[in-house]
Amino acid sequence: MPYLAAAVVLVGLLCVLNLLLTLGLIRRLREQGAAQPRHAGPPMALKPGSEVGDFATTTVDGEPLSRADLIGLVGFFSAGCEPCHDLAPRFAALSTGLPRLAVVTGEDPELVAVLSPAARVVVEDYDGVVSGAFQNTWTPALYLIDGGQRVVAAGGRLEDLPIEIPV
Structure with a gap:
């Protein structure tokens, strides 16, 4: 009988120790989580400085387009x-x-109609060649590209890019 009582006390002490360690871990994770931004934006595969991959396609107006x-x-x-x-x-x-390029994935004539007057428009499947060249899996996604076909800035909103936006 004394062995059983000792085992119960030992298990109880181990449970209290486990609870204290768990609470300490939770507190530390909360402190680290508070230091990180809550919304970092969409997951952009190509970061500033990255080079866009090769591709060749055709716009909705029949114009050839490449990297x-x-x-x-x-x-x-x-x-x-x-x-x-x-x-x-x-x-x-x-x-x-x-210059602007709009890549529309899927069939959406409304989007094409809105974008066509102001930008070259490419319509492709979700795994199309332009999306593949940018390694893009998120929409909306915006990229600012320089003359060397490198990403200058990327984001999910116009405000994420270093361009002047009319209010």
Whole structure:
């Protein structure tokens, strides 16, 4: 009987020790989590300084397009994406003087109609060649590309890019 009582006391002490260690771990994780930003934006595969991969495709107007033609603002939009539909008119209305390319994944004539007057538009599947060249899996996604086909800035909103946006 004394062995049973000793075993119960030992198990109880181990449980209290485990509880104290768990509470300390939770407190430390909360402290570390508070130091990190809550919303870091969409997961952009190509970061500033990255080079865009090779691709060759055709715009909806029949114009050939390749990596060599790439400069300016590139936007990725997808069918059925509410934030994409909200961003598309602002993307089309920009008066920055930068050439624009809009990549629409999926069938969405409305997005194409909004974007076509202001940008070259490519319609492709979700695993299309332009998306592959950018390693892009998120929409909306915006990239600012320099003359060397390198990413200058990337983000999910126009405000994430270092361009002047009319209010």
